[in-house]
Amino acid sequence: MRLIHRFALMALMLCVALPALAEYTPDPNAARDDVPGEFKWDLGQLFSDEAAWQASMDELGGQVQMISAYEGKLAVGADLQECLTTYFDLHNRINHCTLYANLLVATHLDDDHAHDMETRALGLMDELGRAASFIRGEMLEIEPEAMQAAYREMPGLEVFRPYIENLQRRADRVLGAEAERVLGLLGDNQWAEIDLNEIPSGHETSFGALLTDIQWPMVHDEDGNEVQMTLASYGRFRGSPDREVRREAVAKFFATLRQYQHAFASTLGGQFEFTVALAQSRGYDSALEAYLDKDGLTPAVYRNLIETVNANLEPLHRYMALRKRAMGLDELHLYDLYRPLTEGFEVDVTFDEASKGLMKALQPLGPAYLEVLERGMDPANGWIDVYPNAHKRSGAFSASVYGRHPYVLMNFQNSQDDMSTLAHEYGHAVHSHLAMNAQPYSSYRYVPFLAEIASTCNEALLSDYLVANAKSDGERAYLLADRMESIRTTIYRQTLFAEFELAVHSFIEQGTPITATLLDETYADLVRRYYGPSYTLDPDDGMEWAYIPHFYYKYYVFTYATGLSSGIAIADGLRGDNAEDVQAGLVAMLSGGASEPPLDLLRKAGVDLTRPAAIEAALKAFEQTVAEMEKLID
Incomplete structure (x- = not known):
């Protein structure tokens, strides 16, 4: 869903009400005043x-x-x-x-x-x-x-x-007033009001400082030049087309982390001990129960995700075997997982093409959703800041202003990845707009558990449409490969993270001391089980836990997996016999804000995350994608 061939893009074009926009060539170094006013938010x-x-x-x-x-x-x-x-x-x-x-x-x-x-x-x-x-x-x-x-x-x-x-x-x-005051000083967010961000713990702050202060090693680029690797550039080297560049970068990255393994074990162990102590201070049986209870969730939702994914690891094993064959490798290592399977379909996509294309791709969402989407993507309405400029924040986000409308920041540079990002951010924007127009301020802001569902549903529908309209096997393979990686990294990988987080908390709750060796072994065992027999586990793979910031967010990472699973399940429903009911249910869910418990709101859209069905549907889509890719590659 991130990389789109020109033929598929042209198939998206239709007569929509969005007006034609002036031509502009994005320039990340442009002065703010040089970006045409029509492309700036108001x-x-x-x-x-x-x-x-x-x-x-x-x-x-x-x-x-x-x-x-x-x-x-x-x-x-x-x-x-x-x-x-x-x-x-x-x-x-x-x-x-x-x-x-x-x-x-x-x-x-x-x-x-x-x-x-x-x-x-x-x-x-x-x-x-x-x-x-x-x-x-x-x-x-x-x-x-x-x-x-x-x-x-x-x-x-x-x-x-x-x-x-x-x-x-x-x-x-x-607890009593004095106890509550003390817990507040410690950053306990159990009683946080809306818009009050959780105070980072000292362990999280130390983790960030440790990552910042590490002197990362020199590595070789594709031309043989010795260059400085940084935490930010690691991902680029890890995905290099040159396997030796990938191998060296990953090996040196983990060797560097290994030098600080006890410090990382101390910060992560301390963070989890802190989380457990806060939960126990309020009488919860576990940290899992405490930090899901804040949003009206139960441990059953978390455990259902882990159990369902573990019961459906075979498609991931099959994908690892496919990747190994497609890349012509004798052994598949961690440094081979982030190299695209197919290439050559990157083309320019203007913002005008992308916005009109999304209106076509997201037709299954129905008129109530599309009316908000169309209004929000029209720059004349002032919701969106489209193009990059010097000294502009990188990335993209949607910010909700109650009583007005959402504001969407983009850094659109005419790429297909930008089109997917546009679909994602407008999932957030439509969700916020529907909620603020249906709920009072005190209960319009939805919990993080629901935050990614509209966005991932948008991306799933865009991906499905592009694959269905692909004009060549090569284009189709490119799109399918992107879909497989999205599900691997968002459902399987994030669930692996969630299982690791639960395991380490459980060690602490049972009184087991946390050491770097224990963390390594626990993480490596999960990688071995998740990726299966076609994957070769290297000695330092178990160190990956050390640099993952999400482990400091108190049982948050699982929401990425449940969000994408829900989005895919809803997209499936929108293509089924009861599409109108699913449309109405989705709008009802998005309009609910925080007016009802999140699981009840999600059930309006036909998804029950206390049961395996929605997650199974997402993993079935993954399995079908692997099967399609096998036919194209083998």
């Missing part, structure tokens, strides 16, 4: 200018302490309703100021004044958080019967029911 839809932003900041600065007037009064229903109304109104308006500054910084990284604006806005949000810190504690003291009576007596309180019920659901996990 921050004027947030604030007309900086003076208006400053006026709002000044006004809000004088209003933040208003929330303190409700302290000690929330047992009375009317005061609770007024307090929550005031709090979320202030939060939303401050968030507008914060996002305005965030977006300004994203396109002007060299602008110290923009960074100062961002710091001031974030400071105001922190001030609100401190002023409102009493709310959760007082709400949890309200008896359930009294809360139900308050709902009946004050219909206006009903809008906050999802927020209140999610808080009260975990009431028995709350």
Whole structure:
């Protein structure tokens, strides 16, 4: 889904309402003023200018302490309703100021004044958080019967029911005021309000510093030149067309990590011990239970993913054997996994072609979804910042502004990969737009578990359409190879990570000391089992755990695998006999925000991740892709 042949691209073109756009050649070094205005997002839809932003900041600065007037009064229903109304109104308006500054910084990284604006806005949000810190504690003291009576007596309180019920659901996990204060200082995010990012632990900070300070070795490039390898360039060397370049880079990379193995084991072991301690302090049976409970999930979802993937490893083993044959290798090593199986189909794709093409490829999503997509991709509506410029943030993201619309940052450089990224980011944008137009601010922001589903569904539909319209076996093979790698790296690999994370937490919960040797052996055993007999395990493969940052995110990595599995399963449903029901269910799920438990919302789209079916469907798609590729290559 990232690399598209021109013939397939042309097949995507159709008469859609998106207007023709002016021609522009992307230039990453262009000054911001040299990028045509029609391709920039419109921050004027947030604030007309900086003076208006400053006026709002000044006004809000004088209003933040208003929330303190409700302290000690929330047992009375009317005061609770007024307090929550005031709090979320202030939060939303401050968030507008914060996002305005965030977006300004994203396109002007060299602008110290923009960074100062961002710091001031974030400071105001922190001030609100401190002023409102009493709310959760007082709400949890309200008896359930009294809360139900308050709902009946004050219909206006009903809008906050999802927020209140999610808080009260975990009431028995709350400790005394002093204990909560201490846990907050330690970065415990169990009670984080929306938009409050988790504070990195000292172990995570040390991990980042260790990676930064490592002196990476010199390696040889494809021309035989000795060059400096960095953490950022490792991926490029690992995927080199020259096998000796790949082999040397991977060997030296892991040999370098090996020199610091005990330091890495200390930071990761310390992080997991910290996570377990936080969970135990709140009376949870395990860290897994604690960190899934925050989003209304249960360990059954996590274990279902691991068990289902482990029951379907044969297609991955088959893919490893196919890759080994296709590359003509006697042995398949880690440094052979990231080299594309096929090449030669890279062509230019303009933003105009990509946006119109996506409108065709995503037709199965139905009119309600497509109407938002079409509006958002039209640069005239101010949602998107299309092209790179000097001092612009790299990559892509979607940022949601409640009461306005999402903003999408791209660095579109006329590549097929950019087209796939566009599909992905507009999954986030459509999800946010539907949620904010259906839910109050207090319950519109969906949990991370649901965040990738619309995006991966978009990518799956784009991939399917391109494969179906391929004009040659070579083009088809290129697209199929890309799909296989997407599923391998996002479902199989991330589930391997998830299983490793669970295993190491379990060691700690059982009192087993964490050492570099134990981590190596645990990780190597998983790699051996997942990749099967056609894969040759090298002595240092078990060290890969050492540089994976996701292990510091407290049971987050599994959501990549469940997200793609769900996206593929929904895409399958959109092509089935009940397509209209799936369309309606998907829109209902995306519109739900955080108004219901995430598993209940996902079931509206026909996916139940407490059962194997959706994951099996995704892995069946992988198996079918491998079979198609075998016919083309063997």
